[in-house]
Structure formats: structure tokens, C-alpha cells
Amino acid sequence: MLQNLETLARDARSWPFEQARNLLDHVLKKRLSDADRVAAKLLIDAGKADEALATFEALRKPVLLETGYGPSGLPHMGTFGEVARTTMVRNAFRALTGDHWPTRLVAFSDDMDGLRKVPDGVPNPEMLKEDLHLPLTKVRDPFGTHDSFGAHNNARLRAFLDGFGFDYEFMSSTDQYRSGRFDAVLLRVLERFDEVMAVMLPTLGEERRATYSPFLPISPVTGHVLQVSTLERDVEAGTITFDDPAGGRTTVPVTGGHVKLQWKPDWAMRWTALDVDYEMSGKDLIESVRESSKLCRVMGGVPPEGFNYELFLDVEGKKISKSKGNGLTMDEWLRYGTPESLAWYMFQSPKSAKSLHFNVIPRAIDDYLSFIDQYQAQEPAKRIDNAVWHIHAGDPPKVASPVSFSLLLNLVGVANASTKEQLWAYMARYIPDATPESEPTLDRLMGHALNYFDDFVRPAKAFRAPTEQEAAAFRDLASRLRALPTDTTDGEVIQNEVYAVGKAHAFEPLRAWFGALYEVLLGEKQGPRFGSFAAIYGLPQTVDLLERGANGDLAG
Template sequence: MTDTSSASPTSKAVPLDPALLDVAKDSKAWPFEEARKLIARLEETPAQSPVIFETGYGPSGLPHIGTFGEVARTTMVRHAFRLLTEDKVPTRLICFSDDMDGLRKVPDNIPNKEMVAEHLGKPLTQIPDPFGEHPSFGQHNNARLRAFLDAFGFEYEFFSATDCYRSGRFDKTLLKVLQHYEAVRDVILPTLGPERRATYSPFLPISPETGEVLQVPIIDVDTDAGAVRFKDPATDKLTQLPVTGGHCKLQWKADWAMRWVALGVDYEMAGKDLIDSVKLSSRIAKILGANPPEGFNYELFLDENGEKISKSRGNGLTIDEWLRYAAPESLALYMFQSPRKAKRLYFDVIPKAVDEYVGHLAAYPKEEPEAQLRNPVWHIHSGEPPKAELPISFALLLNLASASNSEDSDVLWGFIKRYCPGATPEEHPLLDQMVGFAVRYFHDFVKPAKKYRDATPEEAAAMRELSEKLGALDPSADSTEIQNLVYEIGKTHEFEPLRSWFGALYEVLLGQTQGPRFGSFIELYGIDETRKLIAESLSR
């Protein structure tokens, strides 16, 4: 039976604000644009209740951030839909795992590869777990996915292909595919090469002898018996299997369409690389008498080298790696921004994502309703963003750690308490969390990459003057006054362009090519400490 223990079938009621509702009807935020498309579709073709949103997951490799992104984005569309329908239309979100798929190659990023290699071709839920934690490899990867989705607080139902096929949930629709066998086959055949076309069948029998998912020619289709006949390579004998009860599975394009029909899916998005597959599966869904779901195609994430992220290769960031350095809300922000634009997904995007999230969070209470519905935090937090204004950015914390060369949160808090008297980790848990993330990020990425250089004579002269004038400032000078002083000295010493002066400060004092607004850094780090830093740097 399908496991839905991870969440309730329908989500909690949306707090409805009439002002927001009026604005939402014309909002240009992409989740609202998607929600309006779904509403228009439902007006033309009245759907079942509740409306079904779906995301798909192929557990042949460990879950990666792209998988999370699909669930996060679909959740955003779901919430926008619920606001536009005033929460009068029940909704469900199904997270579907194609764990009955046959494993075609051993992933690079798992242990016990030799053991897994012995089971190639079998359904993922019939392959032993190389990590030794679950009954099968498929169940291990499913658990990893669910653990993260649960930690983030998504409301969803988890469906396993293995459970759906074996329990009979798909039987009625599988028999319908069998009845339209030739029509379904004719949709796919033109897309295949001559060799594959000769053996293609939408049905993949599972060998009773070896347990492997077989890609073999189907010799005969018996619609009365609900079965297919084929020659099993293990025995070289003609074998008949019912297409129901988990004895066969479908090739994935036909499988995708069958799933839409069987589960009544109304909305599912997919990566840009699946545009053609969406079209083919939509044609098959129509052959089966159903209207294919609404959805849109998002761009794919790229690794540090600009290559597509792959589950099996394990390139790019993992979910756990992002969460080592930042809260999941910053990741959700990265998913919200420009979903139709290809973006690099690597460690160096994390600090900016964190600061942009904090900035959007601080801006939200001051915005008009129209701007609030464009603000990513409204979509990230399903209309109820928390209140949080942080006086210190993540980039500034990183540079504080860099200047002090400290990997101790208490040291950073010492600076923070002087900058914000009365601030404590207990009273500012979000800031304390950011301090911990900053310490880890500094240790793993900033510190190993530090490359100090000596100041040129011109730069050294400017820095000495900066130190002298900082010493003459009132100790209570704020970041704006300090920043103006830094600008003034850069202009006086005729740095052209002026950014080369700031570049010199970062490279000579901090050992990095870029940094924060320097006035804010000095205010936080301290005037005396900055003067000491300049003296030590110039004496190297």
C-alpha cells in the first residue's frame, strides 16, 4: 500500500487577506501565472476533487538539489493556486518515486559498487542497499529524499511505483494501455532508431527467472487475458505474464502518461531536457482518454564547470552540502529565482543566496501588497514569512571571520555584541545560526583560498593615511561616515577606477578578491582592530 505517513493528504488552510487576493489575480510572480493556467484548465475540463499536483523522482542515484527544487517550486504553485481559489478547492501533492525502474549503471557516489553491479537490470527496490541501512537501494534513496522533504516541512504524500504496481492501483490503467497497445507504440516508434524500433514495446516484463526488467520484443498481446507473451532470455522459452500486479512495468514515457491518468494528475512541471518527453506522454494520455496535466519546463542547474548536474555522477551540490553552510530557506530562494534560467549551483552561490533571503525577509513588512506577492519569502513561507531583521549580513560575518582568522563562534559573537549591545545567541537564534554557518564556510572555503599580496607603494601610502584618519574619528562613528572616509582617501590618492582601491583593501588586508561594504566591516570589526590589521598587513 502507498505510504502517506509523511504528511496529511491536504494542506492547512491559507490565511486569506482580501487585499492580497485582489492583487494576486494580476500578480506577475511566476507561481501565480502558473496557478492561473491551472485554473483556466480546470474551468474548461472540470477535474476531480481534490486537485492533484505531482513531482517525480528517479531514485537511481542519491537525491540532489534539483529534486528538492521541483518539490519546492510545485509547492509554491500549489499555494498560489489555493490563494486564487480562496482555499475552496482541496489540493494534494504527490511525490512519486519511480523505484521499480531497472538500474542501468552503478552510480559513482555510492559504496559497495561491486555488490550493486551484480544486480544491474533489476528494479531498484530489488537491489540490496549498498549503505546497509534499508532493505533495498531504492528504499534507501527514497528515505533520503523523504527525510529532507520532512525536515523542510513540505506537505506531501509519498508514492512508490513498486507499491502502486504491485498493489493493483495501476491495474485498470495498465489494461487500458494494453487495449491501445498499437496506438501507444506508434507514438514512440518515430522517435527511435532502427535497432531500438525493432524491439520496442511500452511494456517491460519482469523476468520470473532473474527478476530483471526486460527490454525484449513482445511477441503477442492478449487483451482478453490482460497479458503479453515474450521470450525470456534466461530460459529462451516463450513466457506469458499479466501486465497487472507488478509483473510488468511500462517504458518511462508511457509510464509517465499512465501515472497521470491513474492518479488523476492535474499539474506537474519538468526540466527543459524533458520537453519532448512531455509532448509524447501527453499524446499517450489523450489516447488513454485523459487530459494531460498543466505544467511548465524549468531550466537545469549546472555545476561549477557549467555541466548539467547528474544524480549518478554526483557532481554539483548535494542537499546535505548546502545545509552545512546555510538554512533551507536560502535554498528555496535560489529555486524561486528565475526558474527558466540556467544557473550554476555550486558552493560560491551560497553566501549571496543567504543575504538575499535575509534582505527579502527584512523588506517584506514594509512593502505594499503587490510587492509582497512578488517577494520570494511570501512563496517560500506559504504566505506567512517570519519577522526577522538582521543587522549583519552573511558576507559581513564571513569577512569578520576572515579578518580575525577565527573559527570560533564565540569570537565572532564578541564582535557582534560590541556592534549590537545586548545581542545574544539566545535572543537572536537566526543570527546565531548564521554565525555557525559562516564559521563552517570560512573554514572550508575562504581560509584555504586566502592569498595575501603586498601593497604597492601607492596603496601602502593610502592605507597608512586611512589608518591615521580612522584614529581621529569619533569612536561612535557609524558605517556611513566610515565609508565616506574610505571613499575620500581613494579619491585623494587618485585610484582609477575607484574600485581598484577597494580591491587593494580586500587583497592586502583580507587575502581575498572581494568583500563587503568596507565601512560596515570596519564598524563591526572595530576601528582599533582595523588599524592593527592595516599595520600588520603593511609590515609583512
């Protein structure tokens, strides 16, 4: 079975598998000689990845995938997207190489950065103002729950990732600098200072070039992260000298956490010191990736394989900005939609710009549900490219929800429901054996539908009066449904009657008939499959709705 999975993975076309194959080529090239790389690739292509692992010791070191996090704020949509997408690549790599190839996913926190400004929406802003320029792990926690602001936000990050079930290792920049993990590469940066500057200076403006140094010393007096020139370098002693605004001319070692690096050299140093094999980033960082890759080579490292994803846009097509608040937060998505629907949205076309707004959530939920349904009927070669294979690490649920989210939204509105219990009362007629315990996804969707309807659908509903043609068709459909057994729950039987009435009353095109049902009866431009809706809502209730719509009572 494993060999078959590896074979399928070699031919899979979805983007995580494309990235996994690129990552595999990167690892083979980085770790093996040309001859050994050819031999290993032949084994892997023959479905013998385990044999390649046993043959070449260099391949047994874990493949390291990394994501980065700036803990000056709380985890956000981009944090989820980057970890979710990187996890998809990791799972695809495992399928390609077999479970015995070791991999690691590191969530790295840049918590040694200096606090540059007081974030919005935090308590005790005056306290934070006093701590500006200190490393985040030295800034006092305004929430009063942790030793520092950095520790507080790191804890939030870990809780955030744990809540979604991500498999990762947390790593703190402060811990790595202070432990000496980065010392060897920091000394190399000192030794190759001029080469580092040759990469960085052409990227800077004239004023910044005059004072730029890749080293940001930590003031022994104030503890601030200083943006100052390096006046002297002693490679043999491993030190730099600078002017400390609080202490005058000062010399400190570049090791042991006495300095940190500017962010691009820091990124490159981390790739080198940790031997990172893969890291993706947003399209806005393409130039930064290019520069950091050059710096990585200067430091004696090999830049990781990478992937640049497109950024999200707001409802008006403008770039989302945290400072403007024109995006969608994690808490907002999870009020109206499931984590799986968000993962589905992150999976789709990561190189294409997409709107990230409330209006995309219902479609994302229903698309996710439809992909679950499709998966069960697909052949293995199609399954492995299905988004839900990646969302669920190759083991998606066998069933989704018996009812779509869009149908639930309309049921909430027509039934004037305000609780799950009211919705389950309707479901008892349509799916007699269903309970919140047997249909947990449906139960969750009911809660999301109630929230979404109250906040977005109800305020936007606009009912209109029917035309004479539409009113006659509504009465005809009511008469036909009244002739069916009142306990009919077969949506197809009801849908056939809906089609028959539309044709009998000469709606041209036929979609105009369905538009009339939605606009007059539901107060919306679009709606669910009407037969399924009527089956859940109940025939007597649907007949009453049709008659009130025909009389113009719903238009108010």
C-alpha cells in the first residue's frame, strides 16, 4: 500500500506534491554527491524510498520545514495559512518518500526583536511605551500572565497551533541566541562582514547605508536593541565595538545573545544554523528571499527550497492590512465557519490573489463538504489531489454533512430559528435517526449558520412582490405539493414538481423561475436546491410559504 502511495505521489499534480518533489530534489542535491543522488533518485522513483534511506546515511537527518512568527502581535490568519500550507507540503513529502523518512516542522518565533511600537488593543499601553526597544522577551507582559510580552504571545501561538492539531516544534529566537546555537554562524558573519555588507548596501537608501550594520547590539546599560553603526570588528576576539547612546563606546561579543542580526541577515543566519530545507513566504517577500538567499550562501549555508504565495485581498480588492483592519480575523472566520473550511480556502490556488471577507465563508464551507463527498467516489489517483486529502493528512472523514450550509442558512431564515434545537426539530422529519452525536458536523454547521444569518443575511434580506406569472406558478406548485403525501422527504420528487411547474408556466430561461422562488420566498438572489429545502422544511410549511408568496404577504 505504501509503495502504491509513493507511486501516486510521484504523478500527483496538486501544488503540495509539486512542492514536495521540489523539496526532495533539493534535499538530494544538498546532501549527496552527483552519483549518489542519481542512485537515490532511481530507488525513490522505483518506489523504494526506504531502501534509499537505508543506503545513504546523509538522508537520515530530518528534513526541516520552517515557518516564522513575529510575536509583537497575536496569531492571525496569515499564521494559520503558512503553517497549514507548510503542513500540507510536509504530508505530501511523507507520501512521496514513505513514513520512515524523518521530517520536522519548526514554528520559529522572532521574539528577540525589539518592540518598535505599542500594538493597538492591548492593556497597559503606557507600560509598553516605557519598554519600547527592549527585546520582546524583556518587555513586561501587559496582560500580567507571563514573564514577558514575548512569552505571552508565544504561549498564544502555541495554544493557537495546538488548537488546530498541528504537529510542530516551537523554537524561540531568544533561546537560540542565548544558548549558543547560533554562535558559529554569528562568528562567520563577523568574519565575512564585508561580503554581507556587499549584499545588503545596494538594497538600502542612501541615509540607511551610512549607518547600516548587520549586527544589532543589545545595550549593556538599557537592554535596548540598538540600530547603530559597527565601529570596529575583532574577528579573533569575536567582538564588535559601537557607540551606545546610554554608555558611550562599548565592545560586546557577537555570541551568547549579546547581539542579534537585522532581519534579512537573521533569516539567512537561521537557515544556515538550523539547516532549514523548506520555508514558504508571501509574495511581498520575494526580494527579501532573494537577498537572504545570497546572504545564506555568504554564511556558508544552502538556501532552503521555497514557495511564494499570493496575499489576500479585502472585499474591495485592496491588500489586507492589520493596521487598517480591513481583513478577516481567525475568531471571525471561526464564528461563521469551520476550521476545515478555512483550510480548504487556504489550499485553493495559493498563487492567486483571493478575497478574504465574510462573503467567502458560506461557499468555502459548501465546497469543502462537496469535496468530501467527491472523495469517496474517486479513484486513488484523483483522491490524492483532492483538497481534503491534504486537509486531513490523507485520511478525510467518510461522510460530510447531509445538509449544505446554504440550505441551513435559508432554513434558519424561513423557520425564524434562533437555536439549534429548533433546527434539529426540522431535521428529525428529514433524517429521523440523526442526532447531534451522530452528525457532529451538521450540529457545528447549525451554530455557524445561526451566527452568520443573524449578522449578515437577515440585515440584507430584500423580499419582492411576485409578478402575475410568478404568483400563478407559486399557486400551481402549492397545489402539486399538497397532492403529495405530507410526510414526503424525497427532495428529488419535490424537485421534479418544481421543474415541471417552471416549464408549464413558460419561464424562459428556466433559471428565472428559480430566481423568483429565491427572491420572493427567501428574500435573496440565490438559494439552495428548492426540493431539498422543502423536504427539510416540510411540505405543509412549504405550501403555506408558497401561498403567502403568491399573495405578496412576504414582501411586507
